[in-house]
Amino acid sequence: MAGKPKGLRLFRNLNAKVAAVPMVLTTMVVFVGGTLWTVLYSFTNSKLLPRLEFVGIDQYKRLWSNDLWNAAIWNLAFYGVMSLVFTIVMGFVLAVLLDQKIRFEDTFRTIMLYPFALSFIVTGLVWQWILNPEMGIQEVVRRMGFETFTFDPLHNPDTVLYGLLIAGLWQGTGFTMCLMLAGLRGIDEDIWKASRVDGIPKWKTYIFVVIPMMRPVFMTTLVIVAAGIIKLYDLVVAQTSGGPGNASQVPAMYVYRYMFTAQNLGQGFAASTMMLLSVLIVLVPWAYLEFGGKKHG
Amino acid sequence: MKNWKLAAGLLLSVALPSGAYATDLEVTHWWTSGGEAAAVAELAKAFDASGDHWVDGAIAGGGDTARPVMIARITGGDPMGATQFNHGQQALELVQAGLMLDLTDVAEANKWRDVINPISLLDGCTIDGKVYCAPMNIHSPEWLWINNKIYEDLGIPVPANWTEFVASAPQVEAAGKIPLALGRQAWQSNLAFNAIAIGIGGLDLWKKVNVDKDMEAAAGPEMLKVFQASADARKLASKSTVQDWNQATNMVITGDAAGQIMGDWAQGEFAVAGKVAGKDYTCLPGLGLNAYLSTGGDAFYFPKLADPEQEAAQKRLAALLVSPDVQVAFNLKKGSLPIRGDIDMSAANDCMKKGLEILKSGNVVPAGDQVWSPDVQTQLGDMQSQFWSGDMTPEDAQARYVEILKTGL
Structure with missing residues (x-):
């Protein structure tokens, strides 16, 4: 390539560009096009079939005055904060433990990562059974002789979110751990040598030296986990179907329910646009921090 | 050898159905519990006996799960031969969009307006004077x-x-x-x-x-x-x-x-x-x-299909569903009330008889799905x-x- 004269920029690396065309088209038409279409139709009164009859922001007004939607937002906020904090803390602690040059590290890593290989649907069903009072943990403990033991988080509106959280953490922590472990392995050996020479205790090195150095890994983990939380749907459907009552409803379930069951596309589109907005709120600052700085700097 | 067998098998699967006179119709519904499945089997039996072939398309999980699948298939250009809906407003927009087959000629030929009781069921199927669905049964939730x-x-x-x-x-x-x-x-x-x-x-x-x-x-x-x-x-x-x-x-x-x-x-x-x-x-x-x-209940809607032979089969199925024998056989199994008052339901049990009496006395109100x-x-x-x-x-x-x-x- 070097010997060739400089042509038009457009024709440089032509093969690569041609190869990228299908994916670019898919992205533009399916993702960007679909998104814009959805946003546009969220301002209409479409029912079962999409119709271009604009009603302004009526759908959004109705959305935000709807108790179910507000309950779903609060449930997600609670689940999200708890899930973020716990996956990152637990993932980091597990990674640090694995990083102590222990024996059978590969085995432990595989065991920890196994749940991540399961889909949310399977995870949800498995935990629905484990937490079911008639055949799960409660029954097992009772058979061991503790007759009055009660553990039934999924059928109580006050505890159902913790039931979801257990399943979500079980599934997701192994993945976070692996990301963190990769980050830890990326820390230069010399840092450790230096801190040992200075006689700094290991835990202090982790907190004051290693964690600040792992900032990019934490940011990436944060974004991956957060985007996953906003999309939360299949776990809830499999585990509780949003119940009892509306105690574990999440926004994605509201979207599905209004688009398809209620035959009210406009309302469903409005709700999904709000979800898109919340994903963007997470993604845009991160993308700016991660990529924006380098490009212009 | 293996390839040859596979090829022959594929060829047969294409050749066989077209060789027979029967027309396949896929029918989607959400009748999956024990009693419901027994009732659907009656419909399939009657349709198969009439010379056509019932392809069962049961969708588990109840109407709230099944309807989105059905609607997606109809609007997405992959319509089935016939599909269950609750009569009322669930399929209204599909009819207005011209996606459903007009059954008015079947209804007139079989005098649906005279036999269907209460007549509000047929009215629920009628949009702008045209009939778009075959009422199947009456279900009362109370x-x-x-x-x-x-x-x-x-x-x-x-x-x-x-x-x-x-x-x-x-x-x-x-x-x-x-x-x-x-x-x-x-x-x-x-x-x-x-x-x-x-x-x-x-x-x-x-x-x-x-x-x-x-x-x-x-x-x-x-x-x-x-x-x-x-x-x-x-x-x-x-x-x-x-x-x-x-x-x-x-x-x-x-x-x-x-x-x-x-x-x-x-x-x-x-x-x-x-x-x-x-x-x-x-x-x-x-x-x-x-x-x-x-008086809510179920009705069958027939999405418009391109093939005239299938359209004829759809109309045959519509007429069959409302016919007296099928009504009796289906509703006895299903535990629902028949949509016509002129048939012999003496085999019905106590509960159904209570329902039939109420129906006869006219103490009926429209269902939530209708209003x-x-x-x-x-x-x-x-x-x-x-x-x-x-x-x-x-x-x-x-x-x-x-x-x-x-x-x-």
Whole structure:
């Protein structure tokens, strides 16, 4: 390539560009096009079939005055904060433990990562059974002789979110751990040598030296986990179907329910646009921090 | 060798169906519980016997799960031969968009207008003077199902109406049973509420709110009584944690729960379990208070297909579904009421006979699906589900109820 004269920029690396065309088209038409279409139709009164009859922001007004939607937002906020904090803390602690040059590290890593290989649907069903009072943990403990033991988080509106959280953490922590472990392995050996020479205790090195150095890994983990939380749907459907009552409803379930069951596309589109907005709120600052700085700097 | 066999097999699979005269029609529905599946088998048998072929497209998970799949297939250009909907407004937009086959000629040839009773069912299928669906059965949700054995064991008479049922609840509870079984899905809460509304509130109130859409009546003190009665009922159901309706019915069948408010389709489950109406279980239409039934039900719609041969088969199926023999066979298995008054239902059991009498006397009201859009029904379901499993006060619930109804005016 070097010997060739400089042509038009457009024709440089032509093969690569041609190869990228299908994916670019898919992205533009399916993702960007679909998104814009959805946003546009969220301002209409479409029912079962999409119709271009604009009603302004009526759908959004109705959305935000709807108790179910507000309950779903609060449930997600609670689940999200708890899930973020716990996956990152637990993932980091597990990674640090694995990083102590222990024996059978590969085995432990595989065991920890196994749940991540399961889909949310399977995870949800498995935990629905484990937490079911008639055949799960409660029954097992009772058979061991503790007759009055009660553990039934999924059928109580006050505890159902913790039931979801257990399943979500079980599934997701192994993945976070692996990301963190990769980050830890990326820390230069010399840092450790230096801190040992200075006689700094290991835990202090982790907190004051290693964690600040792992900032990019934490940011990436944060974004991956957060985007996953906003999309939360299949776990809830499999585990509780949003119940009892509306105690574990999440926004994605509201979207599905209004688009398809209620035959009210406009309302469903409005709700999904709000979800898109919340994903963007997470993604845009991160993308700016991660990529924006380098490009212009 | 293997390849050759495969090729021959593929060729055969193409060649065989076109060799026969029968036309395949895929029929989608959400009849998957034991009693329902037995009833569908009757339809398939009759259609196959007539020379065509019924391809069963059952979608599990209830109507709320199945309808989106059906609608997606119809609007997405992959229509089935025929599909179940509840008659009313569920398929209205599909018809308006011209996606459904006009059955007017079938209806006229078979004199549907003369035989179908109540005629409101055919009206529900008629849009701008054209018939778009074949009504299949009548389902009324306002029934209370009671396990007799629980009361015999307790030594008290089986309740004859909702008031007695509520009064006997403490004794049932003391015996370690759940008084009221209730599946934790939104539509079941909504169904229980509407049954209580007709039972406690009475016909006039129900019509004022749902047919005349009188919002003052909906916000009035009479309606508040209905909400208070529902609040009492939710206490009785607080220990019932199952999801699906047939699981809740099963609790009544096995004697874990004393009663359930559920539509007459519950009867199919009792029949499959070998229980006898009047002896093992009692059914109380209109909760035993007001013997009124709403006439919702199922109907078959036929999406427009390009192939004229298939269209002819669709029309043959439509005529067959309404024909007397099929109506009798299907509804006996399903536990629903037939859509025509001129057939012999002497094989029906006690419960169905009660329903038939009410139907004959004309004590019928339109179903929720006929008077409100799916949008309103969904919102009501969400709200009722929250009300039935939480601690919302009747006053708050009523205020929300009125707000929701107003979105459907």
